[in-house]
Amino acid sequence: MGMALRRFTSRDLELMPDDGKRREIIDGELYVSRQPRFEHQFVNGLIWQALHRWSVATNSGYAVVAPGLVFAEDDDVVPDVAWIGRDRLDAALDDAGHFRVAPDLIAEVLSPGRSNEERDREAKLKLYSRRGVREYWIVDWRTRQVEVYRRQGIGLELVGTLGQGDALESPSLRGFTVPVRELFAGL
Numbered sequence: 001m002g003m004a005l006r007r008f009t010s011r012d013l014e015l016m017p018d019d020g021k022r023r024e025i026i027d028g029e030l031y032v033s034r035q036p037r038f039e040h041q042f043v044n045g046l047i048w049q050a051l052h053r054w055s056v057a058t059n060s061g062y063a064v065v066a067p068g069l070v071f072a073e074d075d076d077v078v079p080d081v082a083w084i085g086r087d088r089l090d091a092a093l094d095d096a097g098h099f100r101v102a103p104d105l106i107a108e109v110l111s112p113g114r115s116n117e118e119r120d121r122e123a124k125l126k127l128y129s130r131r132g133v134r135e136y137w138i139v140d141w142r143t144r145q146v147e148v149y150r151r152q153g154i155g156l157e158l159v160g161t162l163g164q165g166d167a168l169e170s171p172s173l174r175g176f177t178v179p180v181r182e183l184f185a186g187l
Contacts, residue, residue, distance in 0.1 A: 005029075009073040026123045028074040033116060039187055040080075040109050043141045046185065047081045047107050050178040058175060061085040061104070068098035071131050077124065081107040083173070102128070104172050107137040125149065129156040134172050144184045 007028030016023055024031045036044075044065060051063035063083045070076045082103035084092055092101045106128055108120045120138055128136050129149075136149040136156050144164050149156040150171070162168055164181040 007074055010070060010076045011073070013076060022078055024077040024119075025074055026077060026119070026127050029123070031115075031119050031123070033111065033119075036109075036111055039141045040111055042187065043109050043139060043183060044080050046183050047109070047137075047139065050182065051081065051083050051105075051173075051176070054173065054176045054178075055083070059086065060173070062089060067103075068096070069103070070094070070098045070100055071102075071127070075127060075131070077127065079103070079106045079124075080109050102132040102134075104133070105135045105137070105170065106133050107139055109139045109141060112142070125156060135170055137168070139183065141184060141187060144180070146180055146183070 008025045008030040009028075010025070012030070013023055013025065020035055022033045022035075048063050048065050055061050055063055061084055063081060065081055066078050067082050068076075069079055069082065082099065083105040084099070084103040088101070088104070092099050092103070094100045108124060110117055110120055125136065125138075132151075133156065134151045138147040138149070140146075146162045146168055147158060148160050148162060148168070150159045152159075162180050164184070166180045167177050168180055168183070169177045
């Protein structure tokens with residue numbers, strides 16, 4: 001009907017200013033977000049720490065904060081935390097050190113605001129589902145809850161919403177467990 005919307009690519013990202021804003025492209029659409037709040041980054045660090053501690057203890061993989069994840073020119077994002085198995089890492093990275101394939105697990109910590117929530121709950125859920133992520137955690141520091149999505153057949157499906165009294169575990173991470181309240185400890 002109207003004019004086609006402009007489709008953004010990774011090349012466009014390279015031309016944008018390095019001004020501290022996070023820019024991501026999902027299905028050709030540009031998403032720009034401000035520097036995250038203290039609470040967001042604090043919870044991010046606790047998620048990374050829990051995954052990292054388990055990874056070192058089991059020698060099974062790597063947890064990383066805000067890696068570049070470039071599925072395609074028009075799907076170029078920065079997840080909050082990603083985890084990938086040791087056996088998959090080398091083949092997953094490009095020469096620039098960005099992921100080119102889906103990590104096993106991605107966690108996104110929600111930032112306040114409708115557009116931020118829609119990005120994580122809708123656009124990123126669809127993207128990670130389409131691109132083969134095995135598990136996706138949406139973490140809400142305000143409600144102290146974790147929504148757990150797992151691959152069921154061809155897509156990610158919500159398997160549960162965990163609260164402060166629950167423990168977060170994953171079939172992808174054998175033996176990993178962390179009480180949900182620890183992901184918000186100190187807030």
